[in-house]
Amino acid sequence: MSVFPSSDSLATTPTLAVLGFKRQLVYHLHFWAFIAVAPLVLVQWRQDHHLLAMFLILFCANAVLVIGCLRYRNTYFLRGRLFPLLAVISAVYSTAINGHAGLYWSYPAATALFFLLPLREAIGSNIVFVITMSAVSFMKFPEPDFWRITFSLGLTCLFAMIFAWLVGKLQEELTRLATTDPLTGCLNRTQLADILNSQIQMRERYERVSSLVLLDLDFFKAINDQWGHLAGDKVLKEMTTRIRKRLRESDQLFRIGGEEFMIVLPETREKDADTLAHQLLTSISSRPFLNDIKLTASASVAEVSQGETWSVWLNRADHALYEAKSRGRNQVVNAFRSRPMNDQGPLFDPAPG
Numbered sequence: 061m062s063v064f065p066s067s068d069s070l071a072t073t074p075t076l077a078v079l080g081f082k083r084q085l086v087y088h089l090h091f092w093a094f095i096a097v098a099p100l101v102l103v104q105w106r107q108d109h110h111l112l113a114m115f116l117i118l119f120c121a122n123a124v125l126v127i128g129c130l131r132y133r134n135t136y137f138l139r140g141r142l143f144p145l146l147a148v149i150s151a152v153y154s155t156a157i158n159g160h161a162g163l164y165w166s167y168p169a170a171t172a173l174f175f176l177l178p179l180r181e182a183i184g185s186n187i188v189f190v191i192t193m194s195a196v197s198f199m200k201f202p203e204p205d206f207w208r209i210t211f212s213l214g215l216t217c218l219f220a221m222i223f224a225w226l227v228g229k230l231q232e233e234l235t236r237l238a239t240t241d242p243l244t245g246c247l248n249r250t251q252l253a254d255i256l257n258s259q260i261q262m263r264e265r266y267e268r269v270s271s272l273v274l275l276d277l278d279f280f281k282a283i284n285d286q287w288g289h290l291a292g293d294k295v296l297k298e299m300t301t302r303i304r305k306r307l308r309e310s311d312q313l314f315r316i317g318g319e320e321f322m323i324v325l326p327e328t329r330e331k332d333a334d335t336l337a338h339q340l341l342t343s344i345s346s347r348p349f350l351n352d353i354k355l356t357a358s359a360s361v362a363e364v365s366q367g368e369t370w371s372v373w374l375n376r377a378d379h380a381l382y383e384a385k386s387r388g389r390n391q392v393v394n395a396f397r398s399r400p401m402n403d404q405g406p407l408f409d410p411a412p413g
């Protein structure tokens with residue numbers, strides 16, 4: 061059963077799904093660690109191990125805070141750094157004063173580091189942890205035990221590291237598959253709202269203006285009909301390559317429909333976006349695709365206006381693209397800025413781009 065039903069089981073984007081997975085992991089680790097460690101506070105206190113009991117109380121208090129913040133405020137208390145730190149200190153100290161009874165706790169502690177910390181940090185912390193545990197076991201146990209402890213703990217860390225690394229890679233790969241179009245490698249619609257929203261925030265907070273370009277191939281159906289669907293696919297790939305050649309690294313290219321593309325241009329005014337759109341149309345129409353197929357495209361340009369939502373922004377661009385098609389295709393139309401509700405002025409720049 062999900063701990064955060066509203067945000068996790070109904071995640072609408074891969075990014076939200078990954079965040080939900082991480083929150084569930086952190087929540088369960090802290091919850092079950094609390095259940096396991098809380099009784100030990102009493103045991104250690106009764107055995108007059110007051111310092112260790114204090115560490116364990118801190119550990120439990122941190123677990124309660126993390127669980128509470130995650131559940132009720134949706135924040136990550138101290139980014140989970142205290143759990144590994146206290147777990148490691150408690151395990152080392154407990155081994156030093158309790159011998160084997162403390163040593164057993166070092167194995168779950170070492171594993172937890174890989175689930176709570178970024179991989180590099182977890183590797184670094186575990187190296188320090190294994191070395192410290194080895195030093196303590198060297199002083200505390202006979203030599204054969206020292207070797208057994210060092211190797212078994214090292215192996216546990218290695219297995220946990222491999223697992224965490226592979227889960228991270230799998231996560232990246234699944235996110236990539238879920239957010240990109242397999243034919244062209246462009247972003248698909250899943251990230252569209254997030255990326256447009258981030259540009260809107262840049263406009264609202266820092267007055268940094270972004271623009272978007274919509275680009276749609278003209279009469280693409282005829283290409284499929286005449287040359288076949290496979291050739292159509294190759295045209296779409298080549299088209300993507302041609303577009304990419306003209307983009308900056310920070311620009312983002314989406315395929316939002318069969319033969320419709322969207323380019324988000326951060327920190328770009330409408331004038332510059334318009335120049336780019338014209339260059340793109342030229343690069344499409346000036347050279348045949350697959351050596352034989354002549355094509356043109358229509359495009360629209362829209363600079364983000366103050367106070368508008370991403371869907372209004374995109375809608376303006378969409379209307380302008382429709383206008384470019386109805387004016388005869390192979391041209392760029394600039395969408396006018398958002399108007400106040402009672403303004404009945406035109407949606408498009410009356411002069412074709």
Ligand SMILES: Nc1nc2c(ncn2[C@@H]2O[C@H](COP(=O)(O)OP(=O)(O)OP(=O)(O)O)[C@@H](O)[C@H]2O)c(=O)[nH]1
Binds near residue numbers: 243281288317318
């Ligand atoms: N080869 C190929 N064709 C696709 C793909 N996705 C959509 N299409 C085709 O793209 C064509 C789009 O046709 P329309 O929407 O009529 O647009 P159009 O023919 O380009 O006409 P205008 O946009 O009005 O200029 C359809 O024939 C779709 O089958 C794809 O992934 N590969």
